Amino acid sequence: MNAKRTAGHRMTILAPEGMLGYGIPPRSMAEGMKRNPDALGVDAGSTDPGPYYLGAGVPFTNRRAFKRDLAMILEAAKTRRIPVLIGSAGGGGGTPHLEWTLEVYREICRERDYHFRTAVIGAEVDRGWLTRQIARGRTSPLDLDTPLTAAEVNRSARIVAQMGFEPFMRALDMDAEVIIAGRAYDPACIGAVPLRAGFDPGLVIHMGKILECGGAAAYPRHGSDSLLGFIEEDAFVVEPPNPDKVCTVASVAAHTLYEKADPYLLHLPGGAIDLTRTTFEQINPRQVRVSGTRFVKAPHYTLKLEGVRRVGYRTLAIAGVRDPILISQIDAYLENIRQRVAETYPDGYRLIFHVYGRDGVMGRLEQVKEIRAHEIGLVIEVVADDPDTSAAVLALARSAGLHVTYPGRKAIAGNLAFPFSPSDLKAGEVYEFNIHHLVVVDDPLELFPIEIVET
């Protein structure tokens, strides 16, 4: 990168919030816009809410909240004529997620008579292409020891790749005013504008890492909020536009740890940033200056793949147990239910008891072996290949749970307290992550088609 181009220059990016649809505080947005940002960048996705949303092709944010936030951002962008970059649209960043985002976006534009030159960037991965990359030895596991196989690719319900900065920069080259991108490396929506302007990639990416979570790097850390980033030639500064919050060395440095396996080396498409020489400096009570972060280019450009497979259909029931005689023998009681169910349905399903008050939260990691509670919460879960089997097995487990007897039983009318009628809740399709791998590409743009649409 050409440092001379940025000498004496400064660029301001506003991240209105850390997750599009979680609620932008209007005062933060107004204060942020007073600082004349050069671009608005907002991340809309995550794998954190689990595999369902990518698989089912639905967002994890509420439509009304999402529309409100997006309308606020578009209004600000229109007033100041600055670009808007949205990454991982619709949460999962697949094609249905992009379509959902576009539908809401078009509705806002129609209602408010907004006209933006809009770039839409796809991020779904073609199974045939990926299978060929496996054959060429271009894929490798990430955090798992299992290599990717063609069979696993074919079992996937949906596969996306996290795009880097390059597709966003190309869309800016195409004069896009609004960029709605599928699955993207979270900092890309923040960093594409300053990176394209020639600012140091190590600093841009690190600033993107902090801003993509919005106000999370400011204290007090509560609620969804905004964050400003000011990038210069040899450092960047972060500041919360919310006057009730501050960025401190502790808040910014601690955020660098968040959700990362190793805070000194953060991998990204095409390389990594190295934080071993990074310094965090409090320059006034509300601003932290960060410098020294270096970009390390990788020998091969790799993209992270995310995929999920459907593993069945879930039905569940929630119940409480208050009887101390039953609680004292809960394991035998649950095993009895399992056997009763197996007499009618020998296989073809998974029956799981989540026992809150025993190990419902930590499962096999739980080290407290005895039950200390006076009541326990029971979630009875069935996952089966089809919804009817799932419902039938759950119904039997629930009725057996209510009526099965046990030694010393006094409460012969029923063993479970159900908080709801109906007791049996259909939870729909169940997905699991099955692809979490890297793939080498020759061209950072090759998986991400850019389409210009009119609004």
Next chain:
Amino acid sequence: MRRTIGDIAAFVTSKNAGPFLLTLDIVFPDRATYERFKALKALDRVTVAGLYGVMAEDVLKIIEFDPAHAVKITMRRAWGSGAVGEGDVYGAQQHVPLMEHAVPWEDA
């Protein structure tokens, strides 16, 4: 005497680092407390594995991060996030064995 890590630290948290890793952060209130904790050398992979009843090789990294006065521990997740039978999709409530771990600590 002994104090728990939860008593000494400002924050003790757990969270996914991707769907297949769990990362635990201990953030200390100031440089002095952090340096004092580091000097104890109280956390190694075997100790952490013991707290969670897992194998030492499942504890992948223990990293001291000076800029944040923090110690970060990254472990393999027992299950992938959202896997059938798994109980904590975000991995946000797996911090307690670490928080309740007591280390030698004389009050100043």
